[in-house]
Structure formats: structure tokens, C-alpha cells
Amino acid sequence: MTTAKDVAARLGVSVSTVGRALSDDPRISAETKVRVVQAAEAMGYVANQAARMMRGASSDIVGVVVPDISNGFYATIAHALSETLARNRHHLMLGETADDPSAELRQVRGFVAAGVAGAIVVPTARPAPDTVRLLSGMPHVQLLRNVAALSPQWFGIDDDRSLRTATEHLTGLGHRRIAFVGGTADLPTGAARQRGYREALAATGLAVDPSLLEIGPPSSVQHGRDAVGRLLDGADPPTGIVTASVQATRGVLEALLERGTDVPGEVSVVGFGDEAGWSWWGPGLTTVTLPVEHLATACALWLLDRLSRPAGDTAPFTSTSPGVLTVRGSTGPPSHRPRSAQ
Amino acid sequence: MTTAKDVAARLGVSVSTVGRALSDDPRISAETKVRVVQAAEAMGYVANQAARMMRGASSDIVGVVVPDISNGFYATIAHALSETLARNRHHLMLGETADDPSAELRQVRGFVAAGVAGAIVVPTARPAPDTVRLLSGMPHVQLLRNVAALSPQWFGIDDDRSLRTATEHLTGLGHRRIAFVGGTADLPTGAARQRGYREALAATGLAVDPSLLEIGPPSSVQHGRDAVGRLLDGADPPTGIVTASVQATRGVLEALLERGTDVPGEVSVVGFGDEAGWSWWGPGLTTVTLPVEHLATACALWLLDRLSRPAGDTAPFTSTSPGVLTVRGSTGPPSHRPRSAQ
DNA sequence: GTGAAAGCGCTAACAT
């Protein structure tokens, strides 16, 4: 690996001259600068970041933690982050947690060891104390999920409003038995989405029927699948379903397709997020489209800005963007089948 | 930040004693070890990784370069890599190239600067000379794509056979006008896939009709969309289409849906890869399912093994896995519409 | 305008 010393030797100058020329120091003559830059280029010189960091410089690496990169939702986010970071001459270290706090801790430990400049985190429901401590030692932002133990900087979806929008779409169509399929209230996102659902029902004077509340683990396709079975095979099935996570939506869609359920004839469905293929699922999925790319980009830009500032500049900051309802074919008025109750 | 020096000073021993005690050196007395370990713990000492790396220690970071992480295909790969690396106590630095050699170079420069232990690369068609040189300086493997300039270690799909399988499925059903929609032969993968298509046609004694060859940029959804228009609006449209990349498939599916084309009545389609939702696209997409996860896992394991070996152990190694045909509803016998030619 | 030298924190070869 070529070092500054090698470049200096080749040109018959000192290492300090090389260093200064490459950092565009005003004291170096234009001619020398050109010579040095060309030689460095020709020799494939890349400054050793470890050596720089020993001199107190912070790296140009930003750590990013997501639950699961194979989830299209997080893949989109990672892409937006990666692009924004790259455009600003930064690099990305990626860690997956699978929603496991100990995996999260391992990843954050890796960030510290690598000396990342900062971190962007989609945290697990309850990060380990060590995770919290390590993250406190570096600039970081929370993305999507917001846990109180971490920094008060957060970029997220307006989860409450998104689910209210979804649910109101169904109440507006005349539905009165609307099921909710989503994650636990452990996660602030889960709690907010449930709240939106409840608010929308309350606004129409509807009570929440506990048998229509299908609460499962954070990001579980399986839970979505199982919920469909329980709901539609129940004594008094819903005429509408709102889902509250991308994975739950996925499961619900798959299960409905397998059962050959008539959508929206037998049941209307409003999804959460908009993944590849959802527009051509059955009659086309009516869904709450989330501005994930903008969100991720804004988040990355905020962190980059934060990194360029002197330390300690940490005013609480929160940014939420609402989802937008995209109406396709999976929702319609409830059918009036004979019903014992009601 | 407490350093080994601080710990040494507190205990009145030398820095080397501290270093040795913490690395469990057999020459240090048990009693001293305990004292040092306790003091280090109490003072919150964490070894400076940058300093270690300057001493030649390699990091536990593996660089991964993919064209585009928002592409579900690569997201799946990144997930498999991340999981395998994490299980082996390694971390992942992710770079996207967007198939641009200069972006690729920037990412690889980042890897070098960060002192990654090795790299897993899905290379662009023509990596920059600098990219090649930098990668030569570290253990690396090619994934999916295989360019001659880089190391002879490669894990990929048997592209030739996969496309032959896809094409033979259509010839077997009686199709004689089969279009190919895929990327240029610039990329070895593109070339091999075209070859498979040609071989399958040749096996049935069919000539390649240049007007049915829709060759476009590497990973372009748009090209897939445009190709459908040109093919179906042409004078003598095909009765079958095989696609040769995930993105091309995506484009073809979208375009067919928009046109409202009858599949497989008007045209049969065999896809490449199997993304979320393809099973419920129209009549269900018949496609060549690729063993990407196994491939990525094997690739990561190989690199990890390579990293644990003494340097120079670099026998050429190639592993290819074939795709498997999954038959769904998008393929059937050609319909016999009146035709001027033939 | 440029060179020489110190030092960041660590480890390993070389003393005791």
C-alpha cells in the first residue's frame, strides 16, 4: 500500500510537503502541488484513515442500523442513505439487528471500534444499556422508530396520522367492523399506529372490538398471515382490514390470495407502505404510501450537518412526515351479507 | 478517553505490561493480570482500534460493493452477507456503484482508507484501473459478475444454463418466435445469458431473429418496458419472451400490465429471478428462481476462510449454481393467430 | 516555500 512517504521519496520532497500539498495548504507552491497530486494519483495513494484518526481526525464513516435489509422498506431507506452519504463523501457501515437488542449492541460496538463519525439508527424496542451508552458517545439520529433512551433527534413517519387516514378511508366507505393488524405497542411506532386507528374509530362513534385487534411481533409476515385466518374464520368477521406495518401487510396479502378471498367484496384492505408488486396484487392494493426516501435523505443530511458542526450543538429535533393514501381496487363499500349480530 | 498509558500510570507499571496483561500473555503473573484487568475495567478502558490497525492488525470489516441496494435482488444478497459476516464476528461496509466505475472506485477507496480486511464485489462492467489495483491489494471475491481484471475467485449463477432452461421451456411448449430482453454482452453475465438463449434456440433448429433480440443497459427497468412496446407493436411479434435480468423482468411485467396484454394467450413470459409479488403478477410469473442466498452465504464463508489463512493462498476458485425453473401461469402453448409470414 | 521532528496509542522485538 502506497504511503505519503513513498510519494515523497519518488519526488525527492519531504513527507510534510506531500501532506501539505494534498491538503491544499496555502504555503505550498502551485507547481509543487500539481507534481505531488499527480504523483499521488499515479501511485494510487490513499491516505491511511487509521493514522489520521490517531491524530484526532474522525472517520468519514457513518454507521447505519436497520432491522433487516432484505425488507424492501429498509432496503429503500439504506439506498437513500447510501446515496446521500456518498454524495457528501462519506461511507456507510451497515448493521442488521433482526430486532434483537444484543445483535444491535454487537453492531454498535463494531461502529465504535471502527471509529465511525456518527450513526443513524432504527432502534430495537429496548436497546441494551451498553448500546445507549456507546451511542451517547457519538453523534446519532433515530430513524423511523423513536425510543426515549436515545437522542432526541428523530426522523419518522407520522404514524398516528397515517393509520387514521387508512382507517378513516374505510369508515368513510361505510365500514363499521374494521380490523387492525400490526405490531405491539412496545415500539413507539406500534403504539402510535394503534392510536391512529382508535382515533379514527372514535371519530365515527365506533367502539374498538378487541377481537378485531390483531397485535403481534414488530415486523412479522407470519403474524399477518395468521391474523387473516383468525379474523375471517371468526364468528363475526370484519368487513375491512387496516394493516400497520409493511411485513404485516405482506402476510395479509399472501393469506388473502391463498384463501381466494374476494377483495373488496368480502373484505376491504388498506395496506401500509407501498412495495413492489402491491399495485398489481389482486384488484390493486389501496395503501398508505410512505415518504421513506425523503425521510431517509433528510435524516442523512441532518446528521452530516451535525457532523460538520462543533460538538455539543444538540438541540432536540423531530421531523415527521405523514403517509399519503393511494386508492386502488382493494377497498369498496361493505357488502350487506346476512349477519346474526349487529 | 482512557489509554493504556493511563492505566499503566495508575498501577505504576509499564504500558507493555498493561498490553500484555489484557491480551492474556503467558509471561505476565496471574496477580498482575487481575490488577490490570480490574483497573482497566474500572477506568473504562477501550483499546484504540485505529492504533491497533496502524500496527498492521486488520480490522474485522468486510467491504461489500453492489450496484443498487434498493434492488430486491441485491438487498437479499446484502442480507445474506450481513448475516453470515455477523455470525462470524465481522462487520460490513456497504458501497453502491449504480454501475458507474467511478462510483465504484470511490467506494473501494473508502474500503482501503477504512482498512477493511477484505472485499466482496459485484463489479461494474469495466472497473477503473485504480479499482483493480486497490482491490488487488486486499483479499477479495467477485459475486455474481465476473470480470477478468479482478481476482479469479468468483461465486456466480450459471447464467448460460439458466437462460437455456428458460428458453427451452418455451420451445418445449411449441414456441418458435421467442424474444430475449436483457443486458449487453459487455457484462460477462449478459453474454452468458445471451449464449444460453442462443443455444436453446439452436437445439431446436431455430435461427436467432435479430428483431427479437432486445439488448439494453445492464440493469434497466426502462429498457424492459420499452422492449415490450417495440416487440408487441412490431410487424411479426413474438409468442414468447424470456427476460435476462431482474430489472428487465420488472419492466416487462409492468409494461404488459399497462398494455393489458393477455398472458399467456397473446404472449408467454419467463422471468429471471423471483421477487416479491411476481407469483401474483397476472396469472403468476413462470420464472427462473435463483439461489442467491446460498450463493451469497457461500461467498461470505469463502472470504472469511480466506481471511483466516496466511496470505498468498489464492488458488483460482469458481462456484456456479444454476437457476431452477418455477412454472406458474404466464407460460402456455402459443396461440395460432393468422400470420402473414411463417 | 520546504524540511526535520515530535507524537497520537498501540504492539513486538529487544533488553534486563
Added chain:
DNA sequence: ATGTTAGCGCTTTCAC
């Protein structure tokens, strides 16, 4: 069994 010293590659005084 422990201490001393050199040096990794870089930046940054301090000299000239």
C-alpha cells in the same frame, strides 16, 4: 516476570 524502545502513517509544530 517486567521494563525500554522502536515504529506503524499521518499531521503539525518548529526551524530554516
